[in-house]
Amino acid sequence: MVHRVSQDLSVAGKRAGLAGERSGLFMEQIRIIKEMRDADAGRGRTGLFVRPRFMVWEQVPGAFSSNKGADFRTVLEEIIRVAEPDAPDVPLPPKGKWPMADCWMGDGWSVAYRVLDAQFWGVPQRRRRIALVADFGGHAAPEILFVRESVCGDPAEGGTAGEETAAGTGDGAYPAVARSLTARHDGSPCVDRGPNIVVAGFKPHSGVSAGGIGYQEETAPTIDTGKPMAVYDARGNGDGKTACTLTGDHQSRVTDYTAIVMRQHNFGEYREGVGTLTAHNGTRHASETLVVDRNVRRLTPLECERLQGYPDGWTDIGPRTDSAGKLHRESSDSARYTALGNSIALPPWKWVLKRLCACYERNATMASLFDGIGGFPLIWERLNGPGSCLWASEIGEFPVAVTKKRFCGK
Secondary structure, rough: EEEEOOOOOOOOOOOOHHHHOOOOHHHHHHHHHHHHHHHHOOOOOOHHHOOOOOEEEEOOOOHHHHHHHHHHHHHHHHOOOOOOOOOOOOOOEEEEEEOOEEEEEEEEEEEEEEEEEEHOOOOOOOEEEEEEEEEOOOOOHHHHHOOOHHHHHHHHOOOOOOOOOOOOOOOOOOOOOOOOOOOOOOOOOOOOOOOOOOOOOOOOOHHHHHHHEEEEEEEEEOOOOOOEEEEEEEOOHOOOOOOOOOOOOOOOOOOOOOOEEEOOOOOOOOOOOOOOOOOEEOOOOOEEEEEEEEEEOOOOHHHHHHHHHHOOOOOOOOOOOOOOOOOOOOOOOOOOOOOHOOOOOHHHHHHHOOOOOOOOOOOOOEEEEEEOOOOHHHHHHHHHOOEEEEEEEOHHHHHHHHHHHHHOOO
């Protein structure tokens, strides 16, 4: 069972807390879970076989400070009392400041939470969210959310004693000055590559009259909001060719070749390679960069989908008729931006759900409450197969339409 509604707890919202119209739906989730578990117990199921066994709760970090920390305490108490109705109150931390991770365990149940940041799962944005997992039938919650550095009772081995200076600060294999952009792709030092490579940069439009010749060792100009940049091979055997994107040299190999950043003078003027982030702005023209005339352009809905980890066109659902009978001939950018902004970044949640699924010896089913545009069902069915998400609910019309479109109307 998955739940996510955050508008009333976000620091960017009205901070209505659990009393808010949307985040207050948390209590409805608790009611539904209790009724489902009571019904399953009535069918003769016991212990870890009572469904739902797990609950996943996604929320903005603003939940920690909502109502001076009291709202998050209520969340923990209500979740714990699903498994242990007579559990004591959860103590409020000093000054209402909750830690970024914690765990509670009882007789046959466990609840754990931590703050996840999507940038550490390969997502090109900082997106911090509380991930809370409850195991109503066992002690798996902390095993799902936390990663051990060593076997229980067997501390990780420490470093060996010695009198040498720390790596990277003395002589020998690790020079006092680190080489710029010269490490191998596996992170090992390039001790066989000769002397250190200094940073050098060419700055366009720079010459004698400007006080320089456009080249300076130990100096590389900061990338600014001017014209877009191109990366060139700096080694003599590179012949000044454009370096391939995300590689180390002009031959598409991951090596230790140093690169120099230079500007592109005209649109699309690349000697080798292609421009990045080509996107239409509503006209026949396209923009290859995020900076146009020193102004940052708006991301397109397609780029926002990719930023969150969704398949291309996930929110582009074509014509639809809303509850008032109005025909929408296409998915507006405004509706897509709002839905994507309120959705989840998929990669960190795939990590959580994959670890949860490892607790089962069989394919498991799930249901998602107030899910948005179907992010959790999408992840779950990728892990457990089509049809393994039994149902999903939402209260926003456009997110409902997206979820119905992507999951065959169920």
